[in-house]
Amino acid sequence: MLQSGLFSKISKEFPKDEESLNSRLLIRAGFVKKLSAGVYSFLPLGLRVLHKIVDVVKEEMNELGAEEMLMPSLVPKAAWERSNRWNVDVAYKLNSQFGGEFGLGWTHEEVVSDIAKNFIFSYQDLPKAVYQIQTKFRDEKRPKSGLLRGREFLMKDLYSFHADEADLNRYYNLVIGAYKKIFKRLNLEARVTEALGGAFTKEYTHEFQILSGAGEDTIIYCAKCDFSQNSEVVKARAGEKCPDCGNALKKSRAIEAANVFKLGTKYSDAFDLKFKDKSGNSKPVVMGSYGIGPSRIMGALVEIYHDESGIIWPEAVAPFQAHLINLSQKSKVKSQKLYQKLQKQNVEILYDDRDISPGQKFAESDLIGVPLRLVISEKTAGKVEVKQRNSDKIKLVTEKEVIKILSSGKG
Amino acid sequence: MLQSGLFSKISKEFPKDEESLNSRLLIRAGFVKKLSAGVYSFLPLGLRVLHKIVDVVKEEMNELGAEEMLMPSLVPKAAWERSNRWNVDVAYKLNSQFGGEFGLGWTHEEVVSDIAKNFIFSYQDLPKAVYQIQTKFRDEKRPKSGLLRGREFLMKDLYSFHADEADLNRYYNLVIGAYKKIFKRLNLEARVTEALGGAFTKEYTHEFQILSGAGEDTIIYCAKCDFSQNSEVVKARAGEKCPDCGNALKKSRAIEAANVFKLGTKYSDAFDLKFKDKSGNSKPVVMGSYGIGPSRIMGALVEIYHDESGIIWPEAVAPFQAHLINLSQKSKVKSQKLYQKLQKQNVEILYDDRDISPGQKFAESDLIGVPLRLVISEKTAGKVEVKQRNSDKIKLVTEKEVIKILSSGKG
Structure with a gap:
């Protein structure tokens, strides 16, 4: 979505x-x-x-x-x-x-x-x-x-x-x-x-x-x-x-x-x-x-x-499995492609495709409370920054790994 | 069921x-x-x-x-x-x-x-x-x-x-x-x-x-x-x-x-x-x-x-894909097995396992209106009698064929 x-x-x-x-x-x-x-x-x-x-x-x-x-x-x-x-x-x-x-x-x-x-x-x-x-x-x-x-x-x-x-x-x-x-x-x-x-x-x-x-x-x-x-x-x-x-x-x-x-x-x-x-x-x-x-x-x-930042849905009831956030114009094509790949794998994904500030995107993502946040920007250099809503740890992983993590969580 | x-x-x-x-x-x-x-x-x-x-x-x-x-x-x-x-x-x-x-x-x-x-x-x-x-x-x-x-x-x-x-x-x-x-x-x-x-x-x-x-x-x-x-x-x-x-x-x-x-x-x-x-x-x-x-x-x-005998549901909305009817005590085990096999294939099947007369079973089946009727009795000699609700034609087919017909209708 x-x-x-x-x-x-x-x-x-x-x-x-x-x-x-x-x-x-x-x-x-x-x-x-x-x-x-x-x-x-x-x-x-x-x-x-x-x-x-x-x-x-x-x-x-x-x-x-x-x-x-x-x-x-x-x-x-x-x-x-x-x-x-x-x-x-x-x-x-x-x-x-x-x-x-x-x-x-x-x-x-x-x-x-x-x-x-x-x-x-x-x-x-x-x-x-x-x-x-x-x-x-x-x-x-x-x-x-x-x-x-x-x-x-x-x-x-x-x-x-x-x-x-x-x-x-x-x-x-x-x-x-x-x-x-x-x-x-x-x-x-x-x-x-x-x-x-x-x-x-x-x-x-x-x-x-x-x-x-x-x-x-x-x-x-x-x-x-x-x-x-x-x-x-x-x-x-x-x-x-x-x-x-x-x-x-x-x-x-x-x-x-x-x-x-x-x-x-x-x-x-x-x-x-x-x-x-x-x-x-x-x-x-x-x-x-x-x-x-x-x-x-x-x-x-x-x-x-x-x-204090918002909801933290357990995976079993979360409205989406992952929240994909694109941060820059230059990475938009890459984000769009990952979004489509995940959709093809039937991953329930919310994709923030809007042109607003990164700060607002992060704040809104925390409020909504989707369990996994995926960030793509110029800085992530072809990889994806992955963070769980209930943790501060950020990992940089390949697209392939993201798809694997999210597809394995299903059925 | x-x-x-x-x-x-x-x-x-x-x-x-x-x-x-x-x-x-x-x-x-x-x-x-x-x-x-x-x-x-x-x-x-x-x-x-x-x-x-x-x-x-x-x-x-x-x-x-x-x-x-x-x-x-x-x-x-x-x-x-x-x-x-x-x-x-x-x-x-x-x-x-x-x-x-x-x-x-x-x-x-x-x-x-x-x-x-x-x-x-x-x-x-x-x-x-x-x-x-x-x-x-x-x-x-x-x-x-x-x-x-x-x-x-x-x-x-x-x-x-x-x-x-x-x-x-x-x-x-x-x-x-x-x-x-x-x-x-x-x-x-x-x-x-x-x-x-x-x-x-x-x-x-x-x-x-x-x-x-x-x-x-x-x-x-x-x-x-x-x-x-x-x-x-x-x-x-x-x-x-x-x-x-x-x-x-x-x-x-x-x-x-x-x-x-x-x-x-x-x-x-x-x-x-x-x-x-x-x-x-x-x-x-x-x-x-x-x-x-x-x-x-x-x-x-x-x-x-x-x-005049009852409902004839189109396949897309029928409560079940098929209505399996067992007619005699001797064929009960065979019917039960086919029922289980069809369930394993996720076929939506209603199985009339009751001990009532064949006439009542057929009349009730016609009233309910499931698209495909499957009958097993001593007379069907190891095969299954198949009849569509909206037709009078009866075919005698093997169990394998029944499973194939019903599984292929899915997804």
Whole structure:
């Protein structure tokens, strides 16, 4: 991609109406644009990152054997009333001129249970799991954490259907395993944390919490073992001994990036979702639901991976693999040729072909945060100056080596 | 994919609350599920088709050099008021408990113009084009055409920005060319048809109309040349001589699958989107907008490609390339092996591994409409019975040939 052709541009200043670090950086660097509080457009640069996060999530969901589907946002009032969730605070409600009242989907247990009724009849139809990558709407009181809490945001929600609690428990642990893989692939350390179920369930649930001062949650955790509780659970306290290993517990702000819920039969009861077991007895289907927020994860990545000059994207989600910068008129042909060669190798490359000062190019490159910077100028004498965004070391290498480094990073 | 594991199942009967052929077939065969009038869930089978249509559309948009982005659905009242479109019939409106009034995005000229203001300053920043694949909401009075007219539906909307009318005209024709390619790849014959601009513009615009009795539009067209007008234009009449070639004009119902609009400066004026020309004069940006409906196209494909037994998907959009059907217990191992071999070759294959009658398997296979049917039984004696969905000819071929046919169809 030619930088001169990019739809977005770097802003000279940080936005004045944003408090959170992630949205301040993402807006200034041209990844997102705010439409209203908690509502953002994803500009081409930002959508590239979001798609990469979504791709990782989808791969792991498919690996689990879950099937992708897509449910609507216009969910009729009657569906919410069956589960007693019409009067939930976060619901946006609207009246159709012609067709009754709707609540915009902020989660989809109701819709998916109603659909599953058409396809689940017998124990032989179980277990089943479906997921979607879909936009959710939640009327949050005062969203001020950028992509960490949106009124409109992208969600991956997975729903599973089982014959009994034991099978739900088995699958619940599989999903926790899949989520761990996702966070590992995204270079994020997420702690599996005990929490309350909110509007979903009265049992404890598990959240994936990323330690960060920007988080809106507080967790009590052990740095030596896996113990971690959301402070809302109020069992453990910082300073106390870890109930698992005896080490002193710590307290930290954290970003809830995913959660898993055992729903039991709450929604299958409400929607009369039953199956016949081996003995021919009719039983309610046992359900689980599992959420992960790709747009929130994008915000979390910025909170974790940045420095005073800008964003530092991990390779797995970077909008481009490399940022090629040409510094002088005389080296323009050479840069152009390398750009074309890398494109031919399917390397995702952003090429700064503009006639602006080297200082501005470097500053903008640091803001955007592509992992590898390639500089060509008169001074590089036929070679390419290579620098990683998260390091100060500069190496002078041949074109051939650059192509080798970048092509080997693929697939 | 094992058919026994598929989330959806074929229904024994057509849905009772649907009038349109496309939704009746798609619901019965397990591609979509109705949530309320004009609002459908895409089940795993249906989402596979929808994704393939979207992929074709995206490839041609990227080929045009347009950049993909993603805008929100929660569009503030103030944005609609600037363009005088707050009180448009199709708008769903809602009140946030905390943050004012919103109209759900039924189109995005307002949002994209407001964003473009941050990035377009000079003639050197033009032309630019961005598109999105995004869910649109329209409060339609009485949606009864299935996927052909939804209250919630998927849309590809492209917006272009130009220095003058001449450049807009140049790009407008490029987009018409890209749309022609898209319809050709999707096996759809769409006539470029002169029409009124509706809420968008008072100039004539162009629609891509697919001849079909299920369509909600009426067009007057010439079967010998390219002349085509929406009957709302009311210039030409059926039976009259074609103004271009003199042949007698025909009349037909048609499905509007895409449209292209020259917006001029309507939205750039409303949003104060200006640029400095070469002489330093400030001028309003000239805009175009171009829509294509992937979910509507899915409905149109079913209207065009079906017979009394079910859907007949064109290869480019079929949920699977082939449907492998095992007919007897004794041939199960052979079928299983072929299934695995085809999967290894990345052939998208649906394998009916269930223990139900051959008659039911064939009937369901015809309903689902995968282009190629492969049958293995005791009778096929080590070979595979191959039949295309749109033909009655049955061929007996070796496994090797099957693998060759299906692998060569790829990439």
